[in-house]
Amino acid sequence: MKSSRILILVAVLVLSLTPSITKAQDVSGILSFLSWYTQDWYQPLLDAFLERYPDVEIDYQNVPPAGGQYGQRLQLLASSGELPDLFYVQPPTTLLAQNGHLADLSHLDVVQALPEGFTALYTHDGSTYAYAPDAWIGGVFYNKALFAENDIVVPETLADLLAAAAVFHEMGIKPISFSADNLADMVFYGHNTEVLSQDPGFNSRIDTGEVTFTEGYLDAFNTWKTEWVDTGYVSQDMAAITDPQRFEEFAVGEAAMTISGPWAIGGMLETNPELDLGIFSYVGTTADREYTIGAVNVGLAISSQAQNPAAAEAFLNFLGSEEGLGIYQSITGNFLGVEGIDYDVHPVMEPMRAVGASGNFAFPPVFWTNLGTLFPMFVKGSQEILLGVLTPEELVAELDAKQAELMEGGG
Amino acid sequence: MSKKTLVQSFGNELPWLLLVAPAFLIYTVLTIIPLFHTFFYSFTNFNGLAPNPDFVGLDNYLRVFSTRAVSTSFSNSIVYAVAVPLIITLLAIPLALLLDSQMRTRHLQRAIFFFPSVISALFLGYIWNFVLSPSSQGLINSLLLSSGQRKMLLLADPKAAMALLILVTVWTSTGWHSCFYLANLQVIDQALYEAASIDGAGAMQRFRFITFPNLAPAMTISVLFLLLNSLKVFDLPFSLTEGGPGYATTMVTQSIITEGINSNRIGFASAMSIMFLALIALVTFFQVGVMSRREEKLA
Numbered sequence: 141m142k143s144s145r146i147l148i149l150v151a152v153l154v155l156s157l158t159p160s161i162t163k164a165q166d167v168s169g170i171l172s173f174l175s176w177y178t179q180d181w182y183q184p185l186l187d188a189f190l191e192r193y194p195d196v197e198i199d200y201q202n203v204p205p206a207g208g209q210y211g212q213r214l215q216l217l218a219s220s221g222e223l224p225d226l227f228y229v230q231p232p233t234t235l236l237a238q239n240g241h242l243a244d245l246s247h248l249d250v251v252q253a254l255p256e257g258f259t260a261l262y263t264h265d266g267s268t269y270a271y272a273p274d275a276w277i278g279g280v281f282y283n284k285a286l287f288a289e290n291d292i293v294v295p296e297t298l299a300d301l302l303a304a305a306a307v308f309h310e311m312g313i314k315p316i317s318f319s320a321d322n323l324a325d326m327v328f329y330g331h332n333t334e335v336l337s338q339d340p341g342f343n344s345r346i347d348t349g350e351v352t353f354t355e356g357y358l359d360a361f362n363t364w365k366t367e368w369v370d371t372g373y374v375s376q377d378m379a380a381i382t383d384p385q386r387f388e389e390f391a392v393g394e395a396a397m398t399i400s401g402p403w404a405i406g407g408m409l410e411t412n413p414e415l416d417l418g419i420f421s422y423v424g425t426t427a428d429r430e431y432t433i434g435a436v437n438v439g440l441a442i443s444s445q446a447q448n449p450a451a452a453e454a455f456l457n458f459l460g461s462e463e464g465l466g467i468y469q470s471i472t473g474n475f476l477g478v479e480g481i482d483y484d485v486h487p488v489m490e491p492m493r494a495v496g497a498s499g500n501f502a503f504p505p506v507f508w509t510n511l512g513t514l515f516p517m518f519v520k521g522s523q524e525i526l527l528g529v530l531t532p533e534e535l536v537a538e539l540d541a542k543q544a545e546l547m548e549g550g551g
Numbered sequence: 552m553s554k555k556t557l558v559q560s561f562g563n564e565l566p567w568l569l570l571v572a573p574a575f576l577i578y579t580v581l582t583i584i585p586l587f588h589t590f591f592y593s594f595t596n597f598n599g600l601a602p603n604p605d606f607v608g609l610d611n612y613l614r615v616f617s618t619r620a621v622s623t624s625f626s627n628s629i630v631y632a633v634a635v636p637l638i639i640t641l642l643a644i645p646l647a648l649l650l651d652s653q654m655r656t657r658h659l660q661r662a663i664f665f666f667p668s669v670i671s672a673l674f675l676g677y678i679w680n681f682v683l684s685p686s687s688q689g690l691i692n693s694l695l696l697s698s699g700q701r702k703m704l705l706l707a708d709p710k711a712a713m714a715l716l717i718l719v720t721v722w723t724s725t726g727w728h729s730c731f732y733l734a735n736l737q738v739i740d741q742a743l744y745e746a747a748s749i750d751g752a753g754a755m756q757r758f759r760f761i762t763f764p765n766l767a768p769a770m771t772i773s774v775l776f777l778l779l780n781s782l783k784v785f786d787l788p789f790s791l792t793e794g795g796p797g798y799a800t801t802m803v804t805q806s807i808i809t810e811g812i813n814s815n816r817i818g819f820a821s822a823m824s825i826m827f828l829a830l831i832a833l834v835t836f837f838q839v840g841v842m843s844r845r846e847e848k849l850a
Contacts, residue, residue, distance in 0.1 A: 215813075235598060241600065376685075379797070380685050380796050388686075510814070513816065520794075520795070527797055529709070545614075
């Protein structure tokens with residue numbers, strides 16, 4: 141009797157293990173993978189996956205996101221029918237999904253485990269096409285030592301922030317260091333605190349033509365111009381400074397603040413290990429309008445024509461496991477959308493954990509289907525306003541005209 | 552011509568045709584066929600992803616110059632394509648004369664001047680971006696600040712950015728183009744110089760009446776390459792300025808990529824490409840025609 145019980149127990153154990161063993165055995169061959177994370181960064185996750193699935197060989201290709209390189213490569217691969225099995229996509233994925241390049245991932249347990257806020261950007265007509273379990277949240281990094289030396293406390297309103305900027309400007313220190321590429325962030329912040337905090341769905345309605353850039357962004361541009369550009373707090377040199385250069389300026393104490401996300405922390409502390417770094421959420425005209433920049437991270441999609449869909453799905457399932465998510469979070473440093481998993485963020489980012497939980501963050505362009513055309517216009521236009529060759533009114537009018545043209549289906 | 556003669560003529564040329572065939576095949580696949588595709592797409596609203604684009608007639612062509620970024624990029628490309636060939640030609644000829652002299656260090660000098668053209672333009676752009684950055688961390692500004700001077704805007708000034716882009720291009724390419732002139736200088740008949748010296752011609756007269764006219768073939772080729780490369784330039788402005796500040800140094804090639812690839816507007820970008828191709832063909836045709844006639848006159 142005892143031996144038969146043991147046999148039954150062994151049989152149950154074997155049967156319970158069989159599916160996963162079979163799965164691991166079934167999953168083999170080459171998994172082609174296009175990523176915008178460098179392989180050095182990503183290797184811990186690849187190693188853990190390969191340990192579970194030793195018969196898989198990963199052909200990992202990295203294309204950096206800088207200068208739109210990743211998007212260009214992805215677009216070329218899609219148009220030539222050469223998409224890899226697994227690849228990162230950034231919202232909006234409307235065109236890729238509508239034209240049948242993405243496999244439907246809605247049936248995967250790991251996708252179903254995500255809260256709606258993490259799948260909505262990658263969902264079209266009821267199907268989810270990418271798996272993004274994490275979100276980045278940005279804020280205003282500040283030099284705590286500089287703030288303390290000048291008796292400046294963390295701003296709670298825009299007026300406080302401008303008062304702090306005035307003190308640093310007077311001292312010959314840049315209040316906030318910007319690069320040519322992130323000049324527009326301040327406008328997005330202004331839009332977030334003054335428009336999105338009251339109307340979170342505003343940017344989704346730009347695509348339908350119900351609202352315009354003039355309605356949602358003109359005030360933010362005008363505030364930015366009068367309060368930051370005209371006062372000299374945002375200076376002309378920023379129209380040609382690169383991201384590494386502005387981070388360096390901030391790290392060595394030539395600027396008191398800069399706007400970015402968790403990915404910038406390592407580089408700044410490497411430049412100056414003594415930097416006393418803090419972060420706060422961007423502030424609105426009133427203290428209750430806390431609404432920072434952030435978005436669901438880039439997501440992993442599977443090609444509808446994947447050569448090895450089993451391995452691609454196995455990778456997503458592994459990524460969505462407790463082990464996979466733990467490793468992934470340590471790579472991206474972002475906040476996870478899956479409940480019940482403990483994880484650490486960089487100590488500097490801890491103040492943003494509450495903002496992440498509140499959901500009061502957004503990066504408006506990800507809601508624009510025509511992001512590829514409109515976002516560069518937004519960035520270049522911000523530079524031109526800083527240079528004095530364009531007015532905020534002219535820029536939002538151009539954006540509205542372009543959006544109208546694209547909605548008409550201009551090729 | 553009789554059928555027999557035709558067959559015989561084809562038979563004679565067959566070995567040569569076979570030699571040319573691989574190159575012709577590659578050129579057809581990589582250039583001719585894509586060119587026809589581009590021409591076709593320019594009349595559609597193809598977005599690079601949808602398999603069946605709609606025919607939109609001349610809409611894309613009519614819209615090209617109504618887009619401010621695109622029209623600015625066309626004028627930037629023209630300014631760049633006029634300035635670069637002019638300045639490089641003015642510098643490459645004296646440089647070639649210098650490198651053709653009998654100085655002991657002439658081989659070293661040739662290597663030094665040729666060196667910048669060996670390095671990738673992208674890499675050079677990033678290096679010069681560090682040198683010319685308006686940030687206090689930029690090389691020039693950090694030197695100015697350490698000597699008590701105020702820092703300069705450099706690449707953050709739209710006009711200066713274009714001038715600096717041209718300057719970096721000149722630095723990069725002058726050595727390479729002086730090689731055309733150097734090669735040409737070495738085949739000029741020395742008897743001409745000896746005869747001129749006997750007749751009492753000075754250095755300037757020898758240059759004006761012997762050297763300069765005899766450099767005409769090199770000039771035709773050098774200016775042709777300079778014009779083509781300047782009109783088609785992408786990598787150096789992309790890495791040095793990213794087309795900024797604003798659109799101050801955005802070239803047509805960058806606009807085509809931004810509109811076509813980043814914005815999923817292949818149809819519109821194809822129309823831009825065809826118009827740009829027509830511009831390049833027109834400029835090249837004119838330049839080669841004028842300079843070839845000049846060569847014949849001077850010969």
